[in-house]
Amino acid sequence: MTCLDVLLSLRPHGRGRHRAAERRTSAATLNALAGYKSWLSRAGYWLGRAPSMATLCAFLLYVLLSSFLGDVMSLPVPGLGNVGVLLGLSQFAAVFGFAAHGLRTDCRGDPAVGELGEPVESYR
Amino acid sequence: MTNSTSAQTGALIMFSVLATLAMLLCILTGSEPDDLADFYTGYRTLTPLRNGLAVAGDYVSAATVLSTSGVIALSGYDGVVLVLSTVLSLLLLMRLLAEPLRTAGRFTMGDVLARRMPGRAVRGAACAVILAASLPFLLVQLSVAGSLLTFILGISVDGAKAACICVVGALMIGYAAMGGMKGTALVQIIKMVMLFGASLAITLLVLSRFHWNPDALLSAARQGSGAGDAYLRQGLEFGRGARGRLDFLSVQISVVLGAACLPHVTMRMNGGSSASAVRRSMSWAVGATVVIGLFVTVMGTAAAALVGHQVITANDPQGSTSLLLLSSALGTDYPSLGEAVLFAAIGGAIFMTLLASVAGVTLAAATSVAHDLYAGVLRRERATERGELAVARWAILGIGLVAIVLAALVRDRNLQVLIATAFCVGASAVAPALVYSLFWSGYTRTGLLCTLLGGTACVLLLMTFSTAVSGRPDSLFPHHDFHWFPLRTTGIVSVPVGFLSGWLGSRHGWRSVVSALRAAVASS
Numbered sequence: 001m002t003c004l005d006v007l008l009s010l011r012p013h014g015r016g017r018h019r020a021a022e023r024r025t026s027a028a029t030l031n032a033l034a035g036y037k038s039w040l041s042r043a044g045y046w047l048g049r050a051p052s053m054a055t056l057c058a059f060l061l062y063v064l065l066s067s068f069l070g071d072v073m074s075l076p077v078p079g080l081g082n083v084g085v086l087l088g089l090s091q092f093a094a095v096f097g098f099a100a101h102g103l104r105t106d107c108r109g110d111p112a113v114g115e116l117g118e119p120v121e122s123y124r
Numbered sequence: 125m126t127n128s129t130s131a132q133t134g135a136l137i138m139f140s141v142l143a144t145l146a147m148l149l150c151i152l153t154g155s156e157p158d159d160l161a162d163f164y165t166g167y168r169t170l171t172p173l174r175n176g177l178a179v180a181g182d183y184v185s186a187a188t189v190l191s192t193s194g195v196i197a198l199s200g201y202d203g204v205v206l207v208l209s210t211v212l213s214l215l216l217l218m219r220l221l222a223e224p225l226r227t228a229g230r231f232t233m234g235d236v237l238a239r240r241m242p243g244r245a246v247r248g249a250a251c252a253v254i255l256a257a258s259l260p261f262l263l264v265q266l267s268v269a270g271s272l273l274t275f276i277l278g279i280s281v282d283g284a285k286a287a288c289i290c291v292v293g294a295l296m297i298g299y300a301a302m303g304g305m306k307g308t309a310l311v312q313i314i315k316m317v318m319l320f321g322a323s324l325a326i327t328l329l330v331l332s333r334f335h336w337n338p339d340a341l342l343s344a345a346r347q348g349s350g351a352g353d354a355y356l357r358q359g360l361e362f363g364r365g366a367r368g369r370l371d372f373l374s375v376q377i378s379v380v381l382g383a384a385c386l387p388h389v390t391m392r393m394n395g396g397s398s399a400s401a402v403r404r405s406m407s408w409a410v411g412a413t414v415v416i417g418l419f420v421t422v423m424g425t426a427a428a429a430l431v432g433h434q435v436i437t438a439n440d441p442q443g444s445t446s447l448l449l450l451s452s453a454l455g456t457d458y459p460s461l462g463e464a465v466l467f468a469a470i471g472g473a474i475f476m477t478l479l480a481s482v483a484g485v486t487l488a489a490a491t492s493v494a495h496d497l498y499a500g501v502l503r504r505e506r507a508t509e510r511g512e513l514a515v516a517r518w519a520i521l522g523i524g525l526v527a528i529v530l531a532a533l534v535r536d537r538n539l540q541v542l543i544a545t546a547f548c549v550g551a552s553a554v555a556p557a558l559v560y561s562l563f564w565s566g567y568t569r570t571g572l573l574c575t576l577l578g579g580t581a582c583v584l585l586l587m588t589f590s591t592a593v594s595g596r597p598d599s600l601f602p603h604h605d606f607h608w609f610p611l612r613t614t615g616i617v618s619v620p621v622g623f624l625s626g627w628l629g630s631r632h633g634w635r636s637v638v639s640a641l642r643a644a645v646a647s648s
Contacts, residue, residue: 052219066358067369102407
């Protein structure tokens with residue numbers, strides 16, 4: 001197949017016009033796949049962020065528990081004051097773990113970041 | 125107070141050496157008069173570790189170290205949760221926003237917001253919000269600087285506080301205008317190292333004093349605070365009633381969403397050489413902040429244990445001098461030299477913290493004025509680099525002078541309301557705008573303006589009529605009472621308002637916002 005054949009087959013009234021419907025289907029499939037991939041990458045991005053969101057939720061739960069269930073939080077723990085202090089210290093440890101993990105991982109290819117690309121706005 | 129003359133002389137010598145050294149660094153690293161990228165980002169040449177320490181230096185402000193240690197010393201549990209929310213806020217910035225911010229950003233936060241929706245309105249609104257968040261923060265830091273310096277140097281003459289504010293303000297203007305992003309980064313790194321060293325020494329001394337037994341420290345703190353078991357329960361700072369609990373929740377929401385979204389912190393994301401370098405920098409920054417946070421927690425508890433509630437409140441009702449009192453109390457174990465060295469070390473670290481925080485905030489505010497307001501709005505993005513840089517330096521001078529005058533005027537008042545305002549603007553206007561514009565493709569210009577202006581207006585309105593401004597003995601105006609908003613922080617209302625107004629504005633345009641406002645006014 002020469003280049004001319006390709007060009008002719010791409011023309012709406014050209015040689016391969018009876019394949020138009022076929023082409024449309026494959027284009028639709030490709031589009032759907034791309035949409036699926038972008039959806040997947042987005043889901044992957046938020047799944048990657050799930051531990052930090054869980055930490056935020058855990059902290060808010062801790063604040064709510066401290067203010068509304070003070071009696072439970074002030075149950076004594078030998079060596080470390082009470083349950084509230086223990087939970088607070090364990091959250092410090094969790095945040096430190098995130099920091100150490102961030103240094104260990106190689107952070108190539110974050111899909112959602114890649115989508116942003118370079119700034120589009122020309123400055124001057 | 126056990127400040128001896130030798131300790132004060134040591135502290136004074138230390139301050140002079142540090143201020144000179146930092147100024148020298150800023151002059152040596154200063155940029156050419158037409159090199160905008162060097163002034164705003166330092167050409168992104170900092171390594172991840174250095175940039176991380178600079179981020180942490182900008183983030184761990186004087187107010188964080190001094191006020192939070194005071195809250196821990198006086199109220200225990202509430203202060204520890206405050207440290208935790210501060211640390212967590214930087215973690216959220218690292219995990220959710222840092223890399224997209226670096227990819228989308230150029231010089232200021234206005235660049236990130238105007239990336240998809242360029243225009244003068246967006247730039248102007250971004251600049252207004254950045255100023256609304258930065259100026260109150262700057263005022264608090266300067267005012268704290270005044271009271272701390274007079275305390276360390278032991279001057280009790282009338283007007284000494286104003287003089288100290290002027291000195292710190294002049295140094296701050298010099299650092300920001302000469303050094304730009306790179307110079308202030310070096311100052312931040314020195315500050316972080318000094319703060320780490322001094323607080324590590326104090327923490328080790330405290331722990332060895334209590335034979336490495338945390339339980340002994342906690343029970344001594346319970347006794348010293350005079351509150352008994354309530355010291356390790358929520359409620360000493362905010363009260364145990366329904367209003368106190370809501371206030372506690374509101375403060376934590378504002379800090380956890382707002383502290384890391386303040387413009388001087390997000391601006392540092394532009395200093396990384398790539399998105400992955402920013403991730404590494406932020407890991408260093410979060411690690412350093414966690415460690416400093418733990419040190420502050422131990423030092424605050426030790427201040428309650430060794431200094432005691434009465435001495436702390438006698439020196440400062442908010443307890444911001446508790447770290448210095450603790451270092452004096454520890455120094456008495458090691459007479460003459462030990463006391464002077466400890467006091468000078470912690471005093472020097474606090475002095476650098478004050479200088480570095482005010483310089484960073486001034487630089488962020490002035491950069492926004494030059495880049496967003498002057499170049500973006502007034503010159504319609506056709507300003508020359510030399511002109512914009514000159515405006516940036518004049519803006520540093522202008523903002524610095526305004527802040528010095530205001531801080532000197534309000535120096536004897538309780539300024540907690542200002543720091544709450546800064547955090548609430550960060551949480552209710554900046555955070556929703558950044559999250560929506562980086563992650564929601566349906567976000568529109570109207571939505572962005574609604575978020576920025578609606579969130580900020582809601583914070584300023586509610587804050588003015590809150591109990592932090594009037595109606596209580598510890599308010600900004602204790603002898604007036606015009607409050608109708610029952611809480612001290614507006615986060616619990618203004619954060620949902622910020623997110624909701626952005627969504628409404630994007631989905632339905634101005635009309636729905638106006639009609640919703642009308643309905644709200646009619647129903648009230």
